Amino acid sequence: MREPAYIVDLPHVYSGKVRDIYDVGDNRYLMITSDRLSAFDVVMAEPVLHKGRVLTAMSAYWSEQLSDVAPSHLISTDVRDVPQAAAIDDLAGRIMVTHKADMLPVECIVRGYLTGSAWKEYQRSGTMHGTRLPENLLEASQLPEPVFTPSTKAADGLHDENITFDQAVDLLGADLAEQARSISLELYRRGSALARDRGIIIADTKFELGHVDGQLVVADEILTPDSSRFWAADHWSPGSTPPSFDKQPIRDHLDTLDWDKTYPPPPLPRDALAATTNRYIEAYEQITGLSFSDWPGVST
Ligand SMILES: Nc1ncnc2c1ncn2[C@@H]1O[C@H](COP(=O)(O)OP(=O)(O)O)[C@@H](O)[C@H]1O
Ligand SMILES: [Mg+2]
Structure with missing residues (x-):
């Protein structure tokens, strides 16, 4: 902690x-x-x-x-x-x-596009979380349909591990795994369709579900740039992964450095930080159509 x-x-x-x-x-x-x-x-x-x-x-x-x-x-x-x-x-x-909430011991990931660790696995074995995918998909291709691809929750500092749906069943039981899958898929379908209409692709996302009074609820953060990959729809073209909508200024800076991606992090330039604030605000305003300056704590 x-x-x-x-x-x-x-x-x-x-x-x-x-x-x-x-x-x-x-x-x-x-x-x-x-x-x-x-x-x-x-x-x-x-x-x-x-x-x-x-x-x-x-x-x-x-x-x-x-x-x-x-x-x-x-x-x-x-x-x-x-x-x-x-x-x-x-x-x-x-x-x-x-x-x-009494949190489920899995991360409820949904993928609509083939990127990140799923793209790596697909290149290696033609599968995603152990399930075979169509041949000839490109990096960042849209999947035929969104897929529930759970992972374990690793302790801080460790990377989460992708698991198959059957492994999720072992951890949660069949009923709960099925319930988690259908809620996660529907949340993603609805949320990503709304964002897509407003020019943002939510390529994949992680939900955290838990029980409150015996009912399964969505906890933690929901469909944010931190829990999801946001891409500008204009910049998407299968064959390479588009820049992340929010973290691109920081990633661009980090890419110029010879940093081994372990602690301590390198210092970040002020303009990259300011650009990142603006990207986060832009994502919020673009998706919601609301003005961020109306949110508490912003213009005071
Ligand atoms: N309603 C809730 N009840 C209990 N735990 C929650 C709830 N919502 C989120 N959490 C947990 O709180 C933590 C949120 O803190 P965060 O800084 O995002 O942690 P992490 O570094 O583990 O992602 C996560 O471990 C998440 O599972
Ligand atoms: Mg978190």
């Missing part, structure tokens, strides 16, 4: 790469999304201004848009609902009050 980015006068539960979680009682969590950015699973030293607010705003948007597919863990994004958080500077717009 990491040091929290924000110290709040509540019992501290967990701090991950990006979020701090505190217990607000009543089976509820306060989740604070920091401006930390991770690249190649290494957390950069410098924050990306407002990134945590964009991730919070976007998750809240999807939670509402997709509420008929599955309920989410989200209760409120209003910092005034948690006095101990409202007392602290900079928390407006980056908090979620959530139901505490």
